[in-house]
Each structure stands twice: as C-alpha cells, then as structure tokens.
Amino acid sequence: MPPTTLNPAPEHPRSLLALTLVPGLGPILIARLLQTFGTADAVFRSPPERLATVQRVSTRLARVIIDSASTAHARADAELAAAADLGIRVIARGTAEYPALLAQIPDPPPILYIRGQIDAAHADRYPLGIVGSRDCTHYGLEQTDRFAGSLASAGITIVSGGARGIDTAAHKAALRLNGRTIAVLGCGLKHAYPPDNAELFEQIAAGRGAVISELPLDTAPSAENFPARNRIISGLSLGVLVIEAGRKSGSLITARLAAEDHGREVFAIPGRLDSPASEGTHDLLRAGGATLTTSPADILETLHAPARHLHHGTHSARYTPLNAQSGAATSPDDLFTASNDAPEPRAQPTLAIATLSPTEQRLIEHLGAPISLEELAQRASIDVGSLRSQLTMLEIRRVVKRVGSKFVTTAARP
Numbered sequence: 001m002p003p004t005t006l007n008p009a010p011e012h013p014r015s016l017l018a019l020t021l022v023p024g025l026g027p028i029l030i031a032r033l034l035q036t037f038g039t040a041d042a043v044f045r046s047p048p049e050r051l052a053t054v055q056r057v058s059t060r061l062a063r064v065i066i067d068s069a070s071t072a073h074a075r076a077d078a079e080l081a082a083a084a085d086l087g088i089r090v091i092a093r094g095t096a097e098y099p100a101l102l103a104q105i106p107d108p109p110p111i112l113y114i115r116g117q118i119d120a121a122h123a124d125r126y127p128l129g130i131v132g133s134r135d136c137t138h139y140g141l142e143q144t145d146r147f148a149g150s151l152a153s154a155g156i157t158i159v160s161g162g163a164r165g166i167d168t169a170a171h172k173a174a175l176r177l178n179g180r181t182i183a184v185l186g187c188g189l190k191h192a193y194p195p196d197n198a199e200l201f202e203q204i205a206a207g208r209g210a211v212i213s214e215l216p217l218d219t220a221p222s223a224e225n226f227p228a229r230n231r232i233i234s235g236l237s238l239g240v241l242v243i244e245a246g247r248k249s250g251s252l253i254t255a256r257l258a259a260e261d262h263g264r265e266v267f268a269i270p271g272r273l274d275s276p277a278s279e280g281t282h283d284l285l286r287a288g289g290a291t292l293t294t295s296p297a298d299i300l301e302t303l304h305a306p307a308r309h310l311h312h313g314t315h316s317a318r319y320t321p322l323n324a325q326s327g328a329a330t331s332p333d334d335l336f337t338a339s340n341d342a343p344e345p346r347a348q349p350t351l352a353i354a355t356l357s358p359t360e361q362r363l364i365e366h367l368g369a370p371i372s373l374e375e376l377a378q379r380a381s382i383d384v385g386s387l388r389s390q391l392t393m394l395e396i397r398r399v400v401k402r403v404g405s406k407f408v409t410t411a412a413r414p
Contacts, residue, residue: 013092013111015040018076020111021216022068024061027107033057034110044069082217088189089114101127105235105262109214113189116205118212123180127157128299129237129258131230131251132166132244137277140244143269144169147241150296152179156303157209159184159237161229162201164194166243166251171200174209181209182236186229188219226250234258238306239265241299242290245280248388252280255289265302267293360394363387370406 019030019040032054037043043051043065051062083090091097091112099120102108118124130148132140144166148158152174160167162183174181183204185193189211192198201211214232215225230253234240240258245251245268258264268290271278284290293299356364359382366379377387391407394400400407 013090013095014073014076014080015044016092017079017090017111018069018072019043021072021075021079022065024064027109027214029054029056030110031107079216082190083113086190086217087115088217099124099236101237102232102235105231107231108235109232111214113213113215113217114210115189115201115212116207116210118182118210124157124182124209126155126303127159127182127237128303129159129233129240129254130166130170131160131233131240131242131254133246133249133251133277134163134165134167135246135277136165136169136244137272137275139272139275140166140277141169144243145173147243147269147296147299148173149177149179151299152181153177154296154300155179156300157182159233161186161226161233162193162197162211164197168197168200171204175200175203179208183209183211184229184232184236185211185213186215186225187213187221188215188217189213190217191219191221193221227253230254231257231261234262234264237264238303239267239299241293242266242268242281242284244269244271244275244277245284246277247280247283249280252284255284259289265306266290267299267302269293356399360390360399363390363394364399364409367400367407367409370403370408372406376407 019025019033025033033043033051034040036054037046048059048062048066051057051065052059057065080090091114093103093108093110097118097120098112099118101120128151130144132144136144148170152158156179158170158174158179158181160170160181160183162168162171162185167183171181171183181204183201185191187193192201205211212232213219214228219225227250230250234254234257237258240254242251242255245255255266255268259266266289268281268285270285270292271281273282281290285292291298291302363376363380363382366376371379373387373391376391377383380387382390391400399410401410
C-alpha cells in the first residue's frame with residue numbers, strides 16, 4: 001500500500017501535509033484556511049486575492065502559498081516515503097485515528113507523525129499529562145515513580161515530553177508497571193532527543209504506546225519547538241499533573257495552557273518547602289492554578305467526570321473553552337461551557353494592583369499596552385531571564401496575558 005493511502009480521510013493526507021510545509025503557515029492559519037476553503041487542495045487551487053481575505057493571511061503570504069504548491073507537494077511525497085521507510089505513520093486531523101481530545105484545542109496540529117500506536121478509542125482513552133523539571137531532585141523522581149506507576153496500573157495512559165528528569169521517570173514508571181505511555185517530542189522523529197533516551201523511545205514504540213511529533217522528520221531539536229510541544233501534551237490529556245517545577249520551568253506554561261486554553265484539570269504535588277525545584281509548583285498552588293494532590297487516588301477521583309464525558313462523546317461540549325473551536329483567544333470567564341452540570345470554574349479573581357509586590361507593580365505600569373519581552377526588560381531594568389519567570393507567574397494568576405509575542409496587563413486598577 002502506498003504511504004499516502006495509509007490513513008483514508010475525507011481529504012488526501014498528502015495535500016494537508018503539503019500545506020504544513022508552506023513557509024509562514026502554522027496550525028492556526030491552516031485551520032482558518034481550511035475553515036474558509038474546506039480542504040487543502042481547495043486552498044492550493046484558490047486565487048491569491050481569495051486567500052488574502054482570510055484573517056492574518058497577507059497578500060505576500062497568499063502569493064507564497066500559490067508559488068509553493070509544487071515544491072510543497074514534492075516535499076510531502078518525500079516525507080511520506082521517508083516516514084514509511086522508518087515505520088512512521090503520518091495521520092491528518094479529521095481522520096478516525098487522530099486523537100479526539102487533541103482535535104478540541106484551539107490550535108491542533110494538522111499532521112501528526114507517529115511511531116507506535118495511539119489507541120485513543122480504547123487502550124489510550126484515559127490519558128494524563130505529567131510534566132516537571134529536567135533538573136529534578138530525588139524527591140521529584142520518587143513521587144513521579146509513585147504517581148505514574150500507580151496511575152498507569154489503573155489504566156491511565158501517561159503522556160509526557162520525553163525529556164530528562166520528570167518526563168523520563170514518568171515514561172519509565174508506566175513501562176515498568178506494564179502500562180501505556182505517549183512521548184511527545186520537540187523534534188522530528190528521525191532524531192531521538194535527548195539521545196540517551198533512544199532506547200526508551202524504542203521500548204515505547206514497540207507496543208507500549210507511541211512516540212509522536214508534529215514536526216517534519218528531520219527537524220533538529222531546538223528550544224523554540226518546546227512551547228508548541230507542550231500544548232500537545234496538554235491537548236492529548238484529560239488533565240495535567242505538575243511535579244517539581246521551578247519558577248522558570250516550562251511546565252508552568254503547560255499548566256496554564258491546560259487550564260485556560262484547553263479546559264483541562266490541573267494537579268500539582270507539593271514539594272519540599274526549602275527546595276528551589278518546587279518554588280514554581282508552590283506558586284502555582286498559591287495562585288489557585290492547580291489542585292493540591294497528595295495521592296494518585298485524588299487524580300482518579302477528579303478525572304472521573306471528564307473521563308465519563310469522553311467515553312460518552314460529550315467531552316468537547318462540556319470541557320472545551322467556548323471559543324476554542326474558532327481559534328479565538330479564550331476568556332478566563334469562558335473556561336467551561338454553560339451546561340447544566342458544568343462545574344464551577346476555579347476561583348481566580350482579577351487582582352487589583354495593590355495586591356501585587358512592588359516589582360510586579362512596576363512591571364504592570366509598563367504593560368498598559370502590548371509590549372515585547374525585550375522592550376519590557378529594557379524599560380523596567382530587569383534581566384530577560386528573571387522577567388520571563390515573573391511574567392509566567394503573572395500569566396498563571398491572570399494578571400498578564402499574551403497578545404501574539406507581546407504582553408499586556410489584565411489587572412484592575414484602583
């Protein structure tokens with residue numbers, strides 16, 4: 001069977017893969033184009049002036065789409081052939097094999113590369129993301145082994161990012177207890193990153209789950225890929241558990257995505273009070289951004305309702321933020337849909353300026369209009385590394401939000 005017919009779908013996967021290979025197109029723009037034109041083939045056939053009527057598609061980008069059609073399809077053919085040689089399947093959003101939970105997020109990957117098998121309808125229908133620090137402590141590893149092992153034994157599929165530290169411990173615990181696990185990589189599947197996890201990825205793909213990516217096969221590991229990777233971990237999961245996150249940990253962004261953009265449950269395990277490795281986790285718990293969790297049973301009990309709705313096919317209506325389907329930014333007030341049995345949203349009130357620390361107040365003074373990280377660092381005289389950490393916590397507390405690549409305050413002024 002030719003590689004391009006491995007996943008029958010209303011639209012040929014080759015054309016959607018080609019669309020992902022056009023320079024300047026990401027998941028959100030592709031979703032808008034498909035919403036307007038129906039299929040990737042129709043996008044490539046449309047005149048530039050029609051393409052340019054789609055929000056955020058400029059005249060220049062419209063011309064790039066048309067001019068890239070032939071090259072993009074040739075690259076897609078090469079990708080599909082290389083994937084087949086490596087035993088990697090390429091599935092498109094809209095196919096039966098594409099995970100239904102992931103399809104619900106505002107910016108789902110149009111294409112997934114998969115080594116192994118995701119059985120979203122049966123073996124992997126109850127997934128939980130586990131995230132945490134690469135530079136974890138013995139306590140973090142111990143708790144990861146405890147929680148991931150117990151949950152995997154109970155039939156929960158463990159989803160994580162394949163990184164060193166907490167991620168690796170979570171995957172290994174699931175395998176050790178004969179459970180299932182999914183590793184979401186921030187590189188193409190021709191690479192094993194980190195390299196010392198190559199054998200782990202082989203074990204996962206050999207019948208115990210899947211190793212997946214949205215990136216072309218030969219994409220090298222890069223820091224810029226990991227934030228987008230984190231949204232897939234959250235999107236695949238009914239909930240996300242944070243274990244040992246420092247104040248600069250990307251796990252905190254995964255937690256924010258899970259709660260605000262994806263309408264997922266968020267859990268956090270308290271760490272040692274004197275450990276910098278858990279400072280971000282404790283900040284998250286103080287801000288009300290996660291449910292304090294001390295036992296795997298806490299998670300199983302909380303996931304009962306979303307799992308039940310997923311089983312009955314009502315998860316999207318009950319848990320997806322109201323405007324996620326359109327790709328619009330999610331309002332904190334729209335975290336859950338207004339169904340009769342919808343839970344009360346977690347209490348996360350808008351904070352007044354007076355409740356912030358002096359440093360945070362100084363930052364807010366510069367955030368009346370959207371501003372880039374670099375410009376804010378210069379105006380506030382704060383180094384970029386420290387500023388990024390502070391903005392992360394202000395995002396989690398909903399005092400700051402992102403507008404594209406910039407930041408703006410949402411805090412009420414007295």
